[in-house]
Each structure stands twice: as structure tokens, then as C-alpha cells.
Amino acid sequence: MVPVMKALVLLVAITIFQILAAGAAESIYDIPLKDIDGNSTSLKPYHGKVLLIVNVASKCGFTPQYTALEALHQKYKDQGLVVLGFPCNQFAHQEPGTDAEIKQFCTSKYEVTFPMFDKLEVNGANRHPLYVLLAGKESPFPGNIGWNFTKFLIGRDGKILNRFPTPVKPDSAEVTKAIEAALAAK
Numbered sequence: 001m002v003p004v005m006k007a008l009v010l011l012v013a014i015t016i017f018q019i020l021a022a023g024a025a026e027s028i029y030d031i032p033l034k035d036i037d038g039n040s041t042s043l044k045p046y047h048g049k050v051l052l053i054v055n056v057a058s059k060c061g062f063t064p065q066y067t068a069l070e071a072l073h074q075k076y077k078d079q080g081l082v083v084l085g086f087p088c089n090q091f092a093h094q095e096p097g098t099d100a101e102i103k104q105f106c107t108s109k110y111e112v113t114f115p116m117f118d119k120l121e122v123n124g125a126n127r128h129p130l131y132v133l134l135a136g137k138e139s140p141f142p143g144n145i146g147w148n149f150t151k152f153l154i155g156r157d158g159k160i161l162n163r164f165p166t167p168v169k170p171d172s173a174e175v176t177k178a179i180e181a182a183l184a185a186k
Contacts, residue, residue: 028158031129034118036087036103041117043084050081050182051154052170053134055088055122055145057095058105062149066110068170072179073114079183080156083114083170086130088122091148095119122150134160151175155182 029044043051054069073083087102089095095102099118106112120128122135122145134152135145141152141163151164153175162178169175 026129026133028130028133028154031133033130036099036116036118038099038118046082046084047158048080048156050076050156050179051152052081052083052175052179053130053152053154054083054085054170055131055148055150056085056106056116057088057091057148058097058102060091060094060148062147062166063094065149065170066106066112070110070112070114072170072176076179076183081179081183085112085114085116086122086128087116087119088145088148089119090121090123090145094148135163153178153182155185 029042029047031042033041033043035041052069052072054065056066057063069083069085072081085106087095087099097105102119103116106116120130122128122131127136131145133139135142140160147166149166151168151170152160153162153164155161161182164175164178
């Protein structure tokens with residue numbers, strides 16, 4: 001019985017070490033994602049860019065923020081900003097559609113051209129690893145996402161610079177000032 005316990009303790013220790021080592025090595029660019037078309041991807045193509053990551057929804061009172069998000073994307077994309085949309089259905093089921101329906105809605109109603117991704121969960125037991133990084137215990141801005149259209153600003157180096165709650169409009173002075181400062185930091 002003692003050899004079995006020793007083997008079990010060793011196995012648990014190895015597993016914990018692997019989990020900790022994997023977590024420490026992972027950057028925002030290494031997290032596996034799927035784009036809105038279902039293709040496997042990551043944020044590696046955006047390395048060196050300033051990112052504004054937003055959990056979005058099509059049937060929310062804040063859905064009109066898509067207009068300001070697209071305007072930001074257009075205004076600053078040549079300077080290195082990329083807005084990234086991550087649909088989420090965790091808040092009052094305000095994003096019930098399929099990825100194809102979400103894509104159609106965003107492009108036809110709001111003329112969204114910025115990259116959109118597969119629907120994911122931002123809170124709870126099934127929180128996507130991206131949101132574990134953005135809002136988990138180790139984040140500089142930890143805590144559950146309160147609602148749709150929470151915005152995270154990521155620097156060119158992949159570090160989380162700021163978190164803006166839902167009511168803060170993407171084109172507010174607070175957000176644009178932070179984006180401009182991030183773009184200026186080379």
C-alpha cells in the first residue's frame with residue numbers, strides 16, 4: 001500500500017509542476033483560439049500591435065458600441081491598433097446566435113471589419129483561458145467580467161495595460177487617451 005501512495009504522490013507532484021510550468025510560460029499570444037469562421041488560430045498574428053479585446057453581444061443595450069469600436073479600429077489601425085471581438089452569451093443570453101449569424105449581424109448592421117472570434121465564456125468554471133489571463137487572479141485587473149462590452153487594452157509587448165467597464169464608451173476620452181499612449185510606446 002505504501003508504494004502505491006508514493007507513486008500517487010509523485011504523480012500528483014509531477015502534474016502540479018506541469019500545470020504551473022505551462023501557466024508560467026504561456027503568453028497572451030500562445031492561447032489557442034478559434035476565429036468567427038471556426039478556424040484554429042491565436043493572437044500571434046497581432047504580436048507587436050496594441051490590442052483592444054472586447055466581449056461582445058448582438059442583443060444588448062450596449063451593442064451600439066460596435067459603431068465606436070469599428071471607428072477606433074479604422075482610425076488607429078495604421079498606427080498599430082487592432083480591435084478584437086469575442087462574442088459571449090453569458091449575460092442574459094444576449095448573444096444566442098451561431099458564429100455565422102453573429103458574423104452576418106456584425107458585418108451587415110455595424111459594418112465590422114475588425115477580427116471576430118468564436119463565442120466563448122468569460123466567467124465561471126468554463127472561463128476561456130484568454131479570460132483567465134485577462135481577468136483571473138494573476139491579472140493586473142482581476143475579477144469577473146460584469147457585462148458585455150468590457151474592454152481590455154493590451155500593449156505591444158502583450159501586457160495588460162487597462163480594463164474599461166461596459167459603460168465606458170470605446171470612443172471616450174479615457175479609452176482614446178490610453179490607446180494613444182499605448183501606440184506611442186514603442
